[in-house]
Amino acid sequence: MNIGVVVFPGSNCDHDCVHILSDVLGQKAIEVWHKETSLSGVDAVILPGGFSYGDYLRTGAIARFSPVMAAIKQFSAEGGMVLGICNGFQILLEAGLLPGAMLRNTSLHFICKDVYVRVENAATPFTGRCEPWQVLKLPIAHADGNYYTDEVTLSQMKANAQVVFRYCTPEGKIMPEANPNGSLDNIAGIRNAAGNVLGMMPHPERCAEDVLGNDDGRLIFLSMLDALKKAVLQPKTVGV
Amino acid sequence: MVGGWGEKVKAKIHVTLKPGILDPQGKAIEQALATLGYSSASNVRMGKYLELDLNEKDKVKAEVEVKAMCEKLLANTIIEEYRYELV
Known part of the structure; x- marks a missing residue:
């Protein structure tokens, strides 16, 4: 599969994503510079973590106007899979591809540590390899991960099973003590209503190989590859 | 004459978190003020201040433009509100 990894000025997890996709999972990772206006030849796209545009104004606020974002909007509107990790998630929020804001x-601290998240929806193209309610240990590294949305949007998201990951205890209990950043409802990751765009604050690319002592993150990438293979096998819907 | 017809317009923009949205920075500042003995200070809210010159002589047009800038980029209206003055 050809997976695009977008590189914004200030992205710093792009190489980690490329490494996991190509060296660990044997896929073709294509770095896509943010000035690109096309995503042709890409089966899925990842917006990696980092500090695009130095986080000036608000995290993701300026990156969302990069030329590549128009192509990503088009790609997602056509059903293409888009994964935003950390700063990538923040950019997707600012771009309106996912609901809410950060x-x-x-605590006002930049938090860099392993946390536990519970898979709230294992029936997404990003979590198909996970068991329902499976607890994953994943690292976070952010200063702005305190997810917020209004009550109406939250209830709609819950009704559509759009909350995909929630911070939990190692045993899988959702409680305030397991919430590292104050995020609404312990939300760590959400998807859009259509289901093809996922944003998550934890970094699966930092824990996707045995040598690192934790490969829980690999499940996210393997799930994506499963979904892509399945999509290739299925004929496209007429008229799309 | 400053700000009259025919002058360049300067926009002074304040962006703050909406009421009810937790402002951790404001809270930390409030605690620091209390530590300094300013215990009468409460409801500290921190925001951003932006200033920009517009190459637009017509204040009505300038206002339309500034409002659009705030909506599209300068504020995230999910969590923030903005106010501005044109001088």
Whole structure:
């Protein structure tokens, strides 16, 4: 599969994503510079973590106007899979491809540590390899991961099973003590209503190989590859 | 004469978190003020201040433009509100 990894000025997890996709999973990773206006030849696209445009104004606020974002909007509107990790998630929020916004962590600290998240929806193209309610250990590294949305949107998201990951205890319990950043409802990752765009604050690319002592993150990439293979086998819907 | 017809327009824009949205920075500042003995200070809210010159002599047009800038980029209206003055 050809997976595009977008490189914004200030992205710093792009090489980790490329490494996992190509060296660990044997796929073709294509770096896509943010000035690109086309995503042709790409089966799925990842917006990696980092500090695009130095996080000036708000995280992701300026990156969302990069030329490549128009292509990503088009790609997602056509059903293409888009994964935003950390800063990538923040960019997807600012771009309106996912609902809500990020606030500063309640502690005001930049938090860099392993956390536990529970898979709330294992029936997405990004979590198909996970068991329902499976607990994953994944690292976070952010200052603005305090997810916020209004009550109406939250209830719609819950009704559509759009909350995909929630911070939990190692045993899988959702409680305030397991919430590292003050995020609404312990939300760590969400998908769009159509289901083809996922944003998550934890970094699966930082824990996707045995040598690192944790490969829980690999499940996310393997799920994506499963979904892509399945999509290739199925004829495209007429008229799309 | 400053700000009259025929002058360049300067926009002074304030962006703040909406009421009710937790402002961790404001809270930390409030605690620091209390530590300094300013215990009468409460409801500290921190925001951003932006200033820009517009190459637009017509204040009505300038206002339309500034409002669009705030909506599209300068504020995230999910969590923030903005106000501006043109001088």
